[in-house]
Structures are given as structure tokens and as C-alpha cells.
Amino acid sequence: MAKVRQKTERRERVLECALKIFAEKGFQDATISEISKAAQVSDATVYEYFKTKEELLFSIPEQITESSIRESEKVLPFLRGAEQKLRALVQSYVTTYERNPEYTALIMLHLKTSRNFLQTKAYEVVQVAARMMLACIREGIETRTFRKDTDPYLVRAMILGTIEHLFTRKHLMGNPPELMSQVDPLVDLILDGIRAKGLPAGTPSPPCCWMMTAPAAEEKKKS
């Protein structure tokens, strides 16, 4: 039925506009009127789709995060070795964020802040991704690729923290302009720090570009 299609389209338009506006002004400074006007629907219509303003906010990450995770899960099994996997995961993060700058700003600046967000479905998905990375690091330790005394939590915190820091900087100050080129230096530096000493230090795992084909949010909808 055409109605259903239209409703879905409107709902997504609302989500898109909400993303843009929340990302730009923050949750509190954005108004429903503003969003509804941008989405060319009435205030009341927004409330047809989302019970409250906060539910609207928390509904934004759902699709995008989930699709991004699914992608990683598909690719990971084909990669050999903890180093390759770790690099792939980092690249996946950065790719997703680079392709969805507004979404990234929302996450970095506004959602991470919110205690309520931690109890969200969307946050669970984030946790899944974080756990994948943890598993990857642990695998490296078990297979003796990484040093025995590596603290996997610290390593993960370093990777995630660095990515977060860089994207936040980029969003607020426009610098650095792109982050893809930072993936390999970052991963190399970390690997150098945690690689078991017995291994030939001069064998860096090759930079990989397979993630280039990972789907961005916009492309997803068409399929």
C-alpha cells in the first residue's frame, strides 16, 4: 500500500532531520518544531512516530550502528591473525564515522554523555562492537602474537579513545580533515607496543583496504 510506504519515508525523513539538527545543536537546544519543520511534517506527526523527544534521539543510531556491525561480522572470519583483524576493526570504525559525520558528532558529543543512552538498544550494539575488539586483542594474546602482559582493556581504551578524540577534534575544530590516513599509523604504533618481542619486529601486517567497500548509512537504504 502506498500509505505504508509514505509513512516509512516520512519517518525516515524525521530521523534524518533529527540527526542533522541534534548533531548541530545538541539535544536540548534542538526543538521538535525545528525538526518537524525541516522534515516537512507537523509537530504532532513527530509524536506519532516517537513517543518522546528522547525516544526520537535514541532511535537515530539504531539502523546505522547495526548495519555497521553486521558488516564487520561478515568480514572478520576471512581475516587471518589478530593483527589483521584488529586493523580491520579500526578501519571499520573510522570508515563508519567518516561516512556519517553527523551521526558521529551526535555520538561523540551528545550520546556518550547521556546516562540514559547506556540503557538503550542502540548502546547494546555499540557494546557488541567493543566486545569484538576485546576478543580480537585477547586472541592475539592467546596465540602469542601479543605480549603476555598486555592489558586488553587498556589497549581497547587506547584505540577507542584515540578515535573518539580525533573525531571530536575534527568536528569541533575541523582538524584533522580526514582520519582514514591515521588508521595505519595508529594501529602500527599500538602493535609495536604490544607485539611479542620474539617476533621479527619488521613484519608489519599489511595495511588493508577491504573495508573501503563497507556500506555507509545512505547507501544502505537503497538496497
Added chain:
Amino acid sequence: MAKVRQKTERRERVLECALKIFAEKGFQDATISEISKAAQVSDATVYEYFKTKEELLFSIPEQITESSIRESEKVLPFLRGAEQKLRALVQSYVTTYERNPEYTALIMLHLKTSRNFLQTKAYEVVQVAARMMLACIREGIETRTFRKDTDPYLVRAMILGTIEHLFTRKHLMGNPPELMSQVDPLVDLILDGIRAKGLPAGTPSPPCCWMMTAPAAEEKKKS
């Protein structure tokens, strides 16, 4: 005169309460009434001291950040070598944050978010600290302590990002419970990654405790 003294005391009481409440509920969800009540002054009095709510917010970091910086500047010249200095700086950050958890929460969750904060006097101080770290890394490169191809911006981003990530986690989820013990592993890992290969890898710079005496916000007031 006693009056002046009293006014200063009141002003500081307002700042303290504002810090507590802003840190707990965020800028938007905190109200002036709430803060003024906690500080046992009237709403109007708050506006005697600070022109707007935002000015109150931005007035909070001033003293604390500045005092922390001054401390570092005093100690740094006595330390030999980039590695020692870097370690000292990281420890300084962590110490300051650990001693002022509410202030840290405010910075991590709410101020970093705000574009207006970037044009603040308080933010300039933050930048000074960040530049000190950058200078320190560059010194390491120039003195061949660190690899020539080290990207100082990336290294700094890693350090700051990791610290931010860990404190944010701690504040929101209570885990990890303390961060002082993470300083050395973090610095070691970074150093391992950027140390020039010619050097004997087995010579970690000694963990240092000199920063233990750095002033916390609370002690500051008494002096």
C-alpha cells in the same frame, strides 16, 4: 575588610556548588535555583557574580586548570629526557583528574561538547597543557629518542584520548575504579611504539612519583 572576604567566599561557594551540580546533571538540566539554593544564596546573587548561566559554567575551570598547569611548568624543567617528561605529564593529567572527579566529569561530559567553550579563557589553559605535551614529544623526536617518523599529533591524541576515554567510562559506569595504576602501562605502551629502534628497548624510563605532590583543587583554597 570582612565584606570583601565574605563576598569572595560566597562566590566560591557558588562555583563549588555549580561544579557539583553541573557535573551531575549537565549544563541544561541544572537550574540556577538549584545551584543558588545549594550555595545558600539567592538566585539574584548568582547573577551579581556571573552575568549569565553560561558564564558561570565557564568560570568553573579557571582556577583549577591554571593551578594544575603551573605545577607542571615548575616540575618539567627538572626532568631529563622526553620519556621522563612525557610520563610526568601523563601522570599530572591523571592526578589532577583523579583528585577532582566532579571537575573531570564536567570537562569530559559537558564542556568538551560545547563550541563556545573553545573560545574561553579556560580553554586556552587547556591548550597550553596540550601544547606542552606536544613540545615534549617533538623534543623526543629531535633528540632521536623517538622515531623520526613519529607523528606527534597522533601520539598526543592517543594519550589524551585514552585518558578521556578511561575517565568517561569511570564516571558513567564506575569502571575502572582508579586510573593511577594505568599511567605506566599506558606510557610504556606508547613509548614502546615510538621509541627509536637503535636504543636498548629494555631501558624503560623509571616510573616517577614526584607528581604526587601536585595540588588538588581542595588544597588550593586554603593557601
Added chain:
Amino acid sequence: MAKVRQKTERRERVLECALKIFAEKGFQDATISEISKAAQVSDATVYEYFKTKEELLFSIPEQITESSIRESEKVLPFLRGAEQKLRALVQSYVTTYERNPEYTALIMLHLKTSRNFLQTKAYEVVQVAARMMLACIREGIETRTFRKDTDPYLVRAMILGTIEHLFTRKHLMGNPPELMSQVDPLVDLILDGIRAKGLPAGTPSPPCCWMMTAPAAEEKKKS
């Protein structure tokens, strides 16, 4: 045709649910959605049957009141004497109210309040009943059963007011639990007060139970 039948059924289901919900929450606090959901139809369907929310409200009393009146009109001619008739009328009121508690609550708490209700078809029916009682009292005066100086309006106000008061109390506070047993004491007390003094005071008209067979709203629908 089955369709017509179905439509009538739906309409009545809406009326029933509206009665229940209006009685429970009041006109303003009840929503059309709520009613339509309870009646298992859509909001729009309610508006097919009733032009506005208020029209829905005012449509509720129609059948029930009318049927109750008709009953009284049938029985009254068979009764001899103003006293008997008065008693019968009172019993009729109480019976109707006891059998339709939700309807009663609606009338007592919400409809009596509304000025618009006074211009309703349904209210006319109420007036008819009230006028029957008035006529009855007047008949008693004319036939010298009641004192010459009896104010028929006052007497009616006493009877109706007492009934209203008792039912309101019952609805709001659950006390007294039933009102049928109050009919005779009430009527006796009134009659004692208005009976012409010449008559033997010790000849109370006999309590009557014929009204027991008066139809309740539920039974009406089946016929």
C-alpha cells in the same frame, strides 16, 4: 441486511464503552482514542457515528432514560392515590439508578454539571420524569391528601436532591452500599411531613414492590 445490523452493533458498542469510560474518568479526561480502542473501532469510525465528542456524550442517556420513563408511565395509571404514586416514582428512580451504576455516575457527576446538557433531547426526557413527580405531588394537594401549604417544588427538590446525594456518595465513597432499602424511609419521612393533619397519621401507605420488574438498560437491548 447484515451490514446494517453490524453498524448498529458497533454504534452501541461505542456508546457502551463511552459510558463506561466517561463515567470513570469524566468527559474531559476521557479520550476518543481510549473509547474507540475499547470499542474495537477506529477513531474515525466514532466520528462516523457521532459528529463530536460532546454529541457522543449526550447520546448516551437517550435510550436508557426514555425506556425508564415509559415504564413509569405504564404503571402509574394503575396506582391509586398520590402517596402510592409518589412512592412508586421514587422507587422507579432508585431502581433505574441501581441497575445502571455507570450511567448514574455519569449523570450525577458529569452531565448535571454541563449547561449544554440542559439543551439536550436527553435532558428533556429527564424533565418529563421530574414533571411527573411534580404532577403527582400536586394531585396529592388537590385531593387533600397532602397539606394545602405544601410547596410541591420543595418536596420534589427534597426527593431528587436526596437521591442524587446518596448516589453521589455511593459512587465516590462506596457508602451506602445499596439504596433500595432507603426508599421507604425516605418516602415515609416526606409523607409524614406533608400529610394533611386530618388523616389518621398512623396509616402509612404500603411499601410497594411492583417496580422490581422495571427494565434495566441491559435487558432493554435484547428486546
Added chain:
Amino acid sequence: MAKVRQKTERRERVLECALKIFAEKGFQDATISEISKAAQVSDATVYEYFKTKEELLFSIPEQITESSIRESEKVLPFLRGAEQKLRALVQSYVTTYERNPEYTALIMLHLKTSRNFLQTKAYEVVQVAARMMLACIREGIETRTFRKDTDPYLVRAMILGTIEHLFTRKHLMGNPPELMSQVDPLVDLILDGIRAKGLPAGTPSPPCCWMMTAPAAEEKKKS
């Protein structure tokens, strides 16, 4: 201080206007804006005085009811005999209501309806008045003035119900125009119905006018 005086005046102006408007349009159809405009204050000021719209509503009856009760309590001890007391009480009710028609409308049409009102301080005062009447009737029974089989609850319900019915009618339909003249007929009729038969029926207790001096709400404020 002048400020305090002014605030009190404003508060009372708000209460008065709220009374008028609530009485006229009902709780739900009245808006805060309307009331604040009538009272020449801002919406926000209304909320300075009363936390919610409902609290405003429930604050209206307080003074007026209480002052009315106090009056009755003063006078009652000077009256001899249950009949006189009962008559006095009825007169007190009617006087209060006649002098405060808007307040009466509010009570009759809107407050009696509300379940929340039953848990109000103001309602407790109403209960006190009702209990005084009950006590009075019981006293009459114990002193053999009234018949042994008199149901005091029924008698009270008759009195209160009649008064309520008459005032409601008056408010909605403008008829009867005044109720003071109904007091004696009402009381006489009731008394005739409950007076113990042994007594000389021809000795009605004298109508009394002492209540004429009872204070109305308006006069109260000046004292």
C-alpha cells in the same frame, strides 16, 4: 514590608479570579492564561503561588469554608435543643452559599465531582460541618426530641441533598432566585417527619435569624 503585602494581595487576586473563572467554565475549560490575565499577573506568577493548576483549584475553598465553620461552632452552644440547632445549621449553609454564589457553583458543579478533592484539606473542613449536623440529629434522637427510629444519615442526606439540588438548579437555571426563604419550610418538613409523636405537633421551633450576621467571604478579609 510593602512587598509582602503586595504579594498577599496578588495571591488573593489570583484566587478570586480563579474562583470566578473555574466556577463559570469548569476546571478543564479554564486556562491559566485566562486567570492570570484576569488577575493582572503573568502566567508564571500564578505558578509562583501555586505549584499546579489543581493546587490552585484546591486552594480556593480553604479560607471561605473554614471561616464559615468557625462561625457555626461559635453560635451552636448558645442554642437550646436539637431542633433549633438543626435549623441554625441549615441556615448557616444556605447563608454561606447565598453569599458566595461563585464558590457555591464551584463546589456543587466541579469539586464534588473530583475524587482528588476528597483528599484535600478543604474537604476535611466540609466533613467537619457535615459531622456537626449528624451530631445534632443524634442529639435530637437521644433527647427524645426526634423519633427513635430516625436514621440520622438519611436525614442528613435529605438536608444536604436538598440544599445541593436547589443551589445547582439556581446556578444552572436561575430558579429559584433565592433560597433563604426555603430554609424554614425545608426544616419544618423534615422536623414534622422525624419529631417524636408524643410532643405537641403544633409547637414549631421559632425561625431564627441570628445567622444573618454570619460573615461572608468578602467581609472576612477586612477583619
Added chain:
DNA sequence: AATGAATGAGGGTTCATTCAT
């Protein structure tokens, strides 16, 4: 200097009602 009091401006949310399908 300190504050009690007042308010303008605005935002989230609800719901009766309409209309195209």
C-alpha cells in the same frame, strides 16, 4: 551588596478532528 518577587519567552506534549484511500 543582597534578594524576594515577577515575568517573557518558549518548549514539549496532547487530542479532537479531518481526509484520502
Added chain:
DNA sequence: TATGAATGAACCCTCATTCAT
């Protein structure tokens, strides 16, 4: 005929900010 969907129009309430005392 029945309804899913959309919305205009309000309203309650909050709060940063001002000002007279």
C-alpha cells in the same frame, strides 16, 4: 463504510533573567 495517518491549535509548566527595595 471504515480507517490509518496527519495535524492545527492549545495548554501547562519551566526557568533564565531583571528590578525595586
